[in-house]
Amino acid sequence: MRKRSLSRVRLRIRKAKRQATLFSIKLDVALVIIMVTILAVKLTIAVNVRTEPLGKVLVAYAVNHDSSTIKAVAKDKVSYKKIQVAKAPTAPKREDRGLNVSRSAPFVRPVGESTHTIAWINSLNKFLAGSPMSGMGEIFYKTAKAKGIDPRLSPSIAKVESGLGRATPGGYNAFGMTAGTAPGHSRNGSWQAFGSWQDAIQSNISFIGYHWGSVKSPFRMRGYATSTVWMRHVSSVMSTIQNPGPEPPPPVLGPAEASINVGNNGG
Numbered sequence: 001m002r003k004r005s006l007s008r009v010r011l012r013i014r015k016a017k018r019q020a021t022l023f024s025i026k027l028d029v030a031l032v033i034i035m036v037t038i039l040a041v042k043l044t045i046a047v048n049v050r051t052e053p054l055g056k057v058l059v060a061y062a063v064n065h066d067s068s069t070i071k072a073v074a075k076d077k078v079s080y081k082k083i084q085v086a087k088a089p090t091a092p093k094r095e096d097r098g099l100n101v102s103r104s105a106p107f108v109r110p111v112g113e114s115t116h117t118i119a120w121i122n123s124l125n126k127f128l129a130g131s132p133m134s135g136m137g138e139i140f141y142k143t144a145k146a147k148g149i150d151p152r153l154s155p156s157i158a159k160v161e162s163g164l165g166r167a168t169p170g171g172y173n174a175f176g177m178t179a180g181t182a183p184g185h186s187r188n189g190s191w192q193a194f195g196s197w198q199d200a201i202q203s204n205i206s207f208i209g210y211h212w213g214s215v216k217s218p219f220r221m222r223g224y225a226t227s228t229v230w231m232r233h234v235s236s237v238m239s240t241i242q243n244p245g246p247e248p249p250p251p252v253l254g255p256a257e258a259s260i261n262v263g264n265n266g267g
Helices: 002-050 054-063 067-073 077-090 115-128 137-147 153-162 197-212 229-236 256-266
Strands: 095-096 099-101
Touching: 054 067, 067 115, 137 153, 137 197, 153 197, 153 229
Parallel strands: none
Antiparallel strands: 095 099
């Protein structure tokens, strides 16, 4: 009896060892299959990046999106390098009064404009550079100044709503304006439509001024959007635009200068 019991125990031990060996072999095979699959996927991605049309898609995407978005789309080094090469021509290359201005949005110095106005327009053009709204800094600034609105507010809304015109519902509507918010303009379904970027910018700032007056902060614009998250987002974007500050007051003339001016005016 004892011999039979021992032989049964030995058989069970041998069987268990065989099962453990088979399980180990299966596990090794599974790991090899997983590694081969991962390698095949990486090779497929690398090959696709080097061929068309994916390469063209990445290059086109690069021209219209910022670096953080590009990194999220092109995670491998080959495609990211290809995108960086595509973006290189639009990088800021020159300076105007210490402020970088992109080649894609050259700022032509207006005749007779003050240094303060030039600083504001340069700042806004720098923010808009590389986007479909590139070069619209002067329109943003002068329209907002006439309404007493912070010049950074409207372009920041355009950034939050459409990526500065990159993703609009059509009709140059970069501000998420619903149909009927700009009387006298056409509609694109449930959205407002405009004839040009200038028309859209002026209409948006006029709409803001009509409803919220000389507003300086999105937190005072309850009704434009229902979410406070939207307000915080717009405020965060505004903080990234360089603020040259308020226009300095005109210089105070001394008695001698005042008398000279009076004499000149009198003929």
